[in-house]
Amino acid sequence: MSRKVIELFYDVVSPYAWLGFEVLCRYRNVWNMDLKLRPALLGGVLLASGNRSPVMVPNKGLYMMKDLNQLASYMNVPLQHPSDPIEVMFGKGSLSAMRFITAVAEKEKEKDNDRLLENVSREVWKRIWSTDQDICEPASLSEAGLKAGFSSSEVEELLRLANSQAVKDNLKQTTQEAVNYEAFGLPLVVCHVDGKPQAFFGSDRFELMAHCIGEKWLGPQPDKPTLNL
Amino acid sequence: MSRKVIELFYDVVSPYAWLGFEVLCRYRNVWNMDLKLRPALLGGVLLASGNRSPVMVPNKGLYMMKDLNQLASYMNVPLQHPSDPIEVMFGKGSLSAMRFITAVAEKEKEKDNDRLLENVSREVWKRIWSTDQDICEPASLSEAGLKAGFSSSEVEELLRLANSQAVKDNLKQTTQEAVNYEAFGLPLVVCHVDGKPQAFFGSDRFELMAHCIGEKWLGPQPDKPTLNL
Numbered sequence: 001m002s003r004k005v006i007e008l009f010y011d012v013v014s015p016y017a018w019l020g021f022e023v024l025c026r027y028r029n030v031w032n033m034d035l036k037l038r039p040a041l042l043g044g045v046l047l048a049s050g051n052r053s054p055v056m057v058p059n060k061g062l063y064m065m066k067d068l069n070q071l072a073s074y075m076n077v078p079l080q081h082p083s084d085p086i087e088v089m090f091g092k093g094s095l096s097a098m099r100f101i102t103a104v105a106e107k108e109k110e111k112d113n114d115r116l117l118e119n120v121s122r123e124v125w126k127r128i129w130s131t132d133q134d135i136c137e138p139a140s141l142s143e144a145g146l147k148a149g150f151s152s153s154e155v156e157e158l159l160r161l162a163n164s165q166a167v168k169d170n171l172k173q174t175t176q177e178a179v180n181y182e183a184f185g186l187p188l189v190v191c192h193v194d195g196k197p198q199a200f201f202g203s204d205r206f207e208l209m210a211h212c213i214g215e216k217w218l219g220p221q222p223d224k225p226t227l228n229l
Numbered sequence: 230m231s232r233k234v235i236e237l238f239y240d241v242v243s244p245y246a247w248l249g250f251e252v253l254c255r256y257r258n259v260w261n262m263d264l265k266l267r268p269a270l271l272g273g274v275l276l277a278s279g280n281r282s283p284v285m286v287p288n289k290g291l292y293m294m295k296d297l298n299q300l301a302s303y304m305n306v307p308l309q310h311p312s313d314p315i316e317v318m319f320g321k322g323s324l325s326a327m328r329f330i331t332a333v334a335e336k337e338k339e340k341d342n343d344r345l346l347e348n349v350s351r352e353v354w355k356r357i358w359s360t361d362q363d364i365c366e367p368a369s370l371s372e373a374g375l376k377a378g379f380s381s382s383e384v385e386e387l388l389r390l391a392n393s394q395a396v397k398d399n400l401k402q403t404t405q406e407a408v409n410y411e412a413f414g415l416p417l418v419v420c421h422v423d424g425k426p427q428a429f430f431g432s433d434r435f436e437l438m439a440h441c442i443g444e445k446w447l448g449p450q451p452d453k454p455t456l457n458l
């Protein structure tokens with residue numbers, strides 16, 4: 001049986017995307033799949049689809065706080081709400097962070113694994129959605145890059161690369177690819193089954209996804225979680 | 230162990246609510262719970278919470294069509310999209326149907342089971358979300374009532390009751406109860422655990438719900454489906 005290709009379009013500004021990211025990373029060795037991490041921009045997806053953030057409806061925002069807490073605990077992801085979520089999500093946003101992560105994707109694309117891309121994404125997520133730290137300043141991204149396993153000089157190079165037109169275009173293009181799959185938010189998981197893409201929005205369709213790709217859903221912690229905090 | 234009380238707030242205009250309804254009805258004898266069916270009005274919930282239907286975002290509407298098809302197949306619910314979903318959901322709506330179903334809830338409230346309320350709800354859902362039939366006219370509701378197991382004279386009485394102020398107020402009050410649980414849409418499932426209500430929106434939190442009430446999630450078809458079509 002050939003391995004199924006599963007693409008995960010994500011933005012670190014989304015806490016639901018973090019949950020989906022951790023679960024799919026854990027399933028790398030459980031399902032017969034190639035997981036492709038696709039850093040994209042949530043703001044771009046919302047704009048292109050005419051959607052608005054769920055947080056704009058007060059009851060939905062309140063619900064999401066509780067829902068995220070329950071899911072994070074159940075899924076064993078150390079998610080904590082930032083002290084000022086509105087400022088973090090809508091004021092500061094994730095553009096520079098996603099460009100930095102896209103630079104990592106670009107730099108690592110020839111390698112046969114994307115472990116560093118996974119690590120950097122997780123380190124940035126931990127800052128914004130666990131330890132309430134900045135993800136906009138170069139120093140913040142630099143710290144995440146070092147923790148992820150890059151050397152100082154590599155991090156310097158990544159910061160330069162993050163501001164290049166090539167990386168800016170790359171992020172735009174990946175975002176457009178998500179939109180082409182009819183995304184209206186992130187995360188978006190696209191499973192390629194028999195040459196046909198099947199898109200799943202959010203982090204609550206894993207059981208259905210498993211059914212679609214002919215695998216078993218074993219809950220959110222099938223192995224040891226890969227997270228180290 | 231005392232039985233957990235689980236309330237399901239629903240409106241037959243919502244196809245996701247139908248999925249949740251069928252799954253929870255199947256779990257009546259699997260989980261140690263008392264399922265309480267709470268007919269409410271989705272339009273009222275959206276209005277009170279300032280939410281808007283997801284169908285208003287084109288990509289979300291497209292996605293929901295596919296998502297519903299996949300979920301319905303996986304959950305073994307014979308859901309079919311009506312030929313004119315916008316007219317059915319936003320033009321005709323479900324006010325008279327939900328008043329009729331509330332009349333059934335009112336009439337049956339002294340009984341020790343709500344099998345007839347379950348049956349009527351399902352028969353109305355089958356009309357709107359399976360066989361593309363009207364649910365607004367008295368003759369349509371009458372047909373659903375007869376199929377659910379009521380006699381002709383009982384159906385007459387239910388149609389009268391559905392137009393009474395008491396039933397109108399009852400539906401408003403149940404809708405308000407859902408809003409008080411911070412609903413921004415339906416279905417809303419409220420689990421009462423240790424005297425504390427925990428609300429779950431939608432039909433995709435059963436695994437988490439099971440975890441919260443100390444039961445096991447065995448997928449959407451744990452027993453034989455109760456549906457007979």
